[in-house]
Amino acid sequence: xxxxxxxGNEAAAIxxxxxxxQVIAAYPITPQSPVVETxxxxxESGELPAEFVTVESEHSALTVCITAxxxxxxxxxxxxxxxxxxxxEQVWWxxxxxxPIVMCIANRAMAAPWNVLNDQQDSMSERDAGWVQxxxxxxxxxxxxxxxxxxxxxxxNVPVMxxxxxxxxxxxxxxxxxxxxxxxxxxxxxRTDPLQLVDANDPRNIGPVTLADPRxxxxxxxxxxxxxxxxxxxGALLEALEVIPEVDAEYASAVGRACGGLTWEYQLGxxxxxxxxxxxxxxxxxxxxxxxxxxxxxxxxxxIRAYRPFPAAELRSRLAGKRLAVVFDKALSYGYEGPIAADxxxxxxxxxxxxxxxxxxxxxxxxDVSPKDLAGAARRAIADADAGVRERKPDWIxxxxxxxxx
Amino acid sequence: MSSDIRHEIxxxxxxxxxxxxxxxxxNEFPFVVAETCVAVKQGKITCQICWAHCPDACIAxxxxxxxxxxxxxxCGICAEVCxxxxxxxxxxxxxxxxxxxxxxxx
Numbered sequence: 001x002x003x004x005x006x007x008g009n010e011a012a013a014i015x016x017x018x019x020x021x022q023v024i025a026a027y028p029i030t031p032q033s034p035v036v037e038t039x040x041x042x043x044e045s046g047e048l049p050a051e052f053v054t055v056e057s058e059h060s061a062l063t064v065c066i067t068a069x070x071x072x073x074x075x076x077x078x079x080x081x082x083x084x085x086x087x088x089e090q091v092w093w094x095x096x097x098x099x100p101i102v103m104c105i106a107n108r109a110m111a112a113p114w115n116v117l118n119d120q121q122d123s124m125s126e127r128d129a130g131w132v133q134x135x136x137x138x139x140x141x142x143x144x145x146x147x148x149x150x151x152x153x154x155x156x157n158v159p160v161m162x163x164x165x166x167x168x169x170x171x172x173x174x175x176x177x178x179x180x181x182x183x184x185x186x187x188x189x190x191r192t193d194p195l196q197l198v199d200a201n202d203p204r205n206i207g208p209v210t211l212a213d214p215r216x217x218x219x220x221x222x223x224x225x226x227x228x229x230x231x232x233x234x235g236a237l238l239e240a241l242e243v244i245p246e247v248d249a250e251y252a253s254a255v256g257r258a259c260g261g262l263t264w265e266y267q268l269g270x271x272x273x274x275x276x277x278x279x280x281x282x283x284x285x286x287x288x289x290x291x292x293x294x295x296x297x298x299x300x301x302x303x304i305r306a307y308r309p310f311p312a313a314e315l316r317s318r319l320a321g322k323r324l325a326v327v328f329d330k331a332l333s334y335g336y337e338g339p340i341a342a343d344x345x346x347x348x349x350x351x352x353x354x355x356x357x358x359x360x361x362x363x364x365x366x367x368d369v370s371p372k373d374l375a376g377a378a379r380r381a382i383a384d385a386d387a388g389v390r391e392r393k394p395d396w397i398x399x400x401x402x403x404x405x406x
Numbered sequence: 407m408s409s410d411i412r413h414e415i416x417x418x419x420x421x422x423x424x425x426x427x428x429x430x431x432x433n434e435f436p437f438v439v440a441e442t443c444v445a446v447k448q449g450k451i452t453c454q455i456c457w458a459h460c461p462d463a464c465i466a467x468x469x470x471x472x473x474x475x476x477x478x479x480x481c482g483i484c485a486e487v488c489x490x491x492x493x494x495x496x497x498x499x500x501x502x503x504x505x506x507x508x509x510x511x512x
Binding site for chain 1: 418422
């Protein structure tokens, strides 16, 4: 273990190297590019004995990862925003084909209009594609989570997106403890037992036309229908609710550091009000909590690490007895509200005396969100709750209704 | 492992009829004019370009090659690639699978 002062992108690249990835395919896009630039330099120098496949698009990048993963390789890619959107078809294929691909997402705002700065609209929009989605709050978590992602992916045969805020983490340096290769080798054995063994003497159609109903194949073997495969896939994502904390605990034994499993909290135990978010925003929220607690307001942070699968039961339990949850989303389901706010409301539906949930939309397209802004939004939400408001439209933090520059 | 969830993907072994009797997908069916086929004219298994190009592997090598209409989807690639124009395509109604004449009110 050595401590290095590195960016989030360097942490992701180091993690891929420690995981001994065998095939990397990626197309450059800001703010992800330094991840694969770093990896390609290591492949070129021989420091990383992997195949680096250059491609003409993100769609092809993920396609290369799909084919390499199908034949049993451990693969890595990374992208952002419109690059992820361009992959979309293969994002679904990777999940449906049950391939343990790990992809880092340096979260960036979606165009149009063009914007290279941070929000989480890109990966949140892939919520339903059947990948595990983990959000990192600092560079240490990027390294640890990317390594853990391989263990999770290979145990469940599902792909994992490791999401971290573009620029705020991807290009910001902070101290990171880098485990030794021996520590990671002990934690993460080489990949074994792919679901698809490709053998020229036993050819297969992989992901063939699969009709609605189960049927007997040409060999007389009963095969599930499309819906049965979807149910199996959903089961694997639900199983991840147990596997993610287990892998985090195994990592803690091997490396001496855990990320918190599905969710993470700060001063939430005695709080009346929970401030909920994913990614680097949760670190900002700890600073908001400091100032609110100084005013005598009992608040705490509830950080979402696993967004898919959604840790509904754990969130219900952590928010039990609170009167208010304020959710800070850096994404929006247009025409409704922030995705985390909507999911949290659904998770709390069956809770006894559930807290009121108010959503806030913030940081879109890199709009700065300071701890002061977050504390202000929390104060407004608390005032609304005190006034008996139960349902409220999202609070757009710092949006200027006149639309102009001051 | 924390549970016994089954991990399985959709896959099949390449074999005849794996996707069902796909011949009923056709709008047009291919027919071979034997006397125009170069294999027939030369009296040996030659050319066979249609066999090599059939994406559904439903053409068997021969003099002339034969097409399995139970599985042929009627894509017309064989007719397109035949260098001697020995393969043509006709509307499925002529083949008799679809007996309804054009304009026939059911």
